[in-house]
Amino acid sequence: MAATTLAQALNLGLRKALEGDRKVLVMGEDVGRLGGVFRITDGLHKDFGEDRVVDTPLAESGIVGTAVGLAFRGYRPVCEIQFDGFAYPAFDQIVSQLAKIRTRTRGRVTMPVVVRIPYGGGIGAVEHHSESPEAYFAHTAGLRVVSPASPADAYWMIQQSVACDDPVIFLEPKRRYWDREEFEPGAGAPLALHAARVARPGRDVTLVGYGPTVRVCLDAAAAAAQEGHSAEVIDLRSLSPLDTDTVARSVARTGRLVVVHEAPGFLGPGAELAASIGERCFYSLQAPTLRVTGYDTPYPPSRLENAYLPDLERVLDAVHHSLAY
Amino acid sequence: MRLLDAEGHRVEDPRWALDLSAEEERSLYRDMVLVRRFDAEATTLQRQGELGLWASLLGQEAAQIGAGRALDLRDFVFSSYREHGIAWCRGVDPVGMLGFWRGTAHGCWDPYHAGMANYQVVVGGHALHGVGYALGMQRDGADGAVLVCFGDGATSQGDVNEAFTFASVYGAPVVFYCQNNQWAISEPLERQTRVPLYRRALGFGFPGIQVDGNDVLACLAVARGALEHARSGAGPVLIEAVTYRMAPHTTSDDATRYRSADEAEEWAAKDPVARMRAYLERTGRADAGFFKEVDEEAETLALRVRGGCRAMPDPPPTAIFDHVYAGPHTLLDAQREEFTAFQAQFEDAP
C-alpha cells in the first residue's frame, strides 16, 4: 500500500473510468500533453490517445456545450475547467442546458457529463483562481454536486460520477491535491456517492465540512479534544443531494452544529443545513447552528486570504460559542 | 508586414510609411530593454517568494512597446495579464504593477489615471469592455480610440467573438490587438484556429492585418495606422502581431513538457530587442555609449523594482471588506464589525 495524493487518486480514478467504458472522454484546456495545470490527467493522453483525451480550444462555454452534444450522442464526457473562476463562462451551458436537458426531453436524453472544477483558496493565487462556486450549482435543479476531501474518496467518487447518468459538478479541493493517504486503489467497496461520512466520532458538538474544510474541522476537533470537548466531524462529500440524515443523526446526539465552508455564508450550504437541521432536530438542539465561512466579499488578494478563510481559530471560536449556549 | 528584417535591415513598405527621428528610434529600443529587465527582475522576485506568480512578456517586447507607443492621451486600453509593456507605455509604475502579482491588490493602478484598465485574468473577459468603452467615446464625440489586447488563445472565447460583432455593427473606434505568441499555455495555435487570426476580421466585416510582432517599427506603424483609422470613425481593426512567448506561460508552468528546444532556438534568432539593436548599430543611430547608458538604466530600474517590491506592505485585513459596494450594506457592515472584534482578541493576547 502506497501513500497516494488526492491528485494521483483522481488520475487513477479517471484512468479506470477511461478503461472501463470507451464512451468516456476527457476534455478541457491543457489536459492533453501537459496533463492539466495540476497534472490530474497526466499520462492519459499518451495512453488513451487524443481522441479520448482532448485538448480543446480555449473556451469554457465551448467545452461544456460540446460535451452536452457528445452526451446527446451517447458519450460520457469528463470536462476539466482549469480553475473555479473560469467555470462562469460555461455557466449558461451548465445551468440552462446541461442541467435541464433530461427534464426538457422528458427523460429521453441522458446527460452523463462530469464537470471537474478545482476550487477553493489557500494556494496564494491571483484573482479568479480561488473561488468557491458550489452554491450556484447546488441551487440548480438537475445538477448533482460533490466534493471529495480525501484521496480514497477522490478515487472512488470520480468513477462514480462518471458512471452517474446525471450531470455531476465535481469540485476538487485544490489546496488538498497534495495531501497524502494510504489506500489500496480498487480494494474495498466505496461509500455511496451522495452519502456523508463521519470522519471523526464525537459527543459534544457536530462539525460539518466538505472538500477543503474537512481538514480544518479535524484539526479543530483535535484542538477541542485538548480542551476536553469531544467534537464529531462530518464530511458531507455531496452538496446535492445533501445527506441531512447523517447530519441529523449526529446532531440528535450532540445538540450542536457548526458548519464550515470557504464559500460565502449568505445563502450558502451552511444556511441550508441550519434550516433543514432546525426543521428536523428542533427539540435536540441546544444552540443555534453556527456558520464559519468565507465572508460575503469577493475573494481577497492572496496576502489576505488567511484572514478570509475559515481556520482553526475561527472554528474553535464557534465551538466555544456553541458550547456556551 | 514588417519594416525590419530578422537581421535588422530596414525594409520599406509604401503603405506604412514611418518617419521617426533617430532619437525616437532609440527610445523604442530603450523601452524594450527596460521592460525586459523589469520582467526578468519580476521573475527573480517570484523565485525568491516575493511574488506569488509572474506572467513573463519575454519575446513580446516589440509587440507591446510598438503598440503602446502608438497610443496617446485620448486613447484607452483594455489588456490581459501579460501587457506589462503596454502598461509601461501608459506610465504605470512597474513597482505598482507588482502588487497584483504579490497578492496585495487585485487592481493596482488607477485606470482613469493610466488610461488603461487593470490586468484582466479571465481570458477574453475584457474584449467587450473595450468595445463598450469605445461606444461611449463614440457617443461623446471623443476623438480617441480603444486598444484591446489579448492572446491567440483568447480568440476562441465567445466574448471575443461577440466583441468583434458589436464593434463591427456599431463601427466602434476599437483596435483589437492580438499578440499571437504561438501558445496558449500548452496548446499550440492550431488548437485555436485553421486560418491566420487576422483573417477572422474579414468575416466580421472589418479589416485585419498581420504584422511581424518582433519588429517594433512595424508594430508601431501598424498600430498607429489602425488607431488613426478607428479614431477617424472608420470602425474597428484587428491586428495580429506574430510573436513568440519565449518564457514559460507563467512562473508556475513547465514549457519543456510540451514544446521543443529547437522551436525556442528558432525564435531566439528573431529576438525583437536584438533586432532593433542591430538596426541602430548598423545605421549608426546609436553608439556604444548609448547602449551602455540604457543597460545601466535597466540595472537601476531593476534595483528600484526589487526594493520597491520587498518594501510593499500587506494591506490591513479589513481591506477585505473595502470597496465591495458604493454605499452601506447591512450584512457586510455587520461582518466587518465582527471581523474586527475577532481580530482584536488576538492583538490583545500576550
Ligand SMILES: Cc1ncc(C[n+]2csc(CCOP(=O)(O)OP(=O)(O)O)c2C)c(N)n1
Ligand atoms: C476564461 C479563462 N479560462 C482559462 C484560463 C486559464 N488560462 C490563463 S492564460 C491561458 C492561456 C491564454 O492564452 P493566450 O490567450 O494565447 O494568451 P497568452 O497567455 O499566450 O498571452 C489560460 C488557458 C483563464 N485565465 N481564463
Ligand SMILES: [Mg+2]
Ligand atoms: Mg498565446
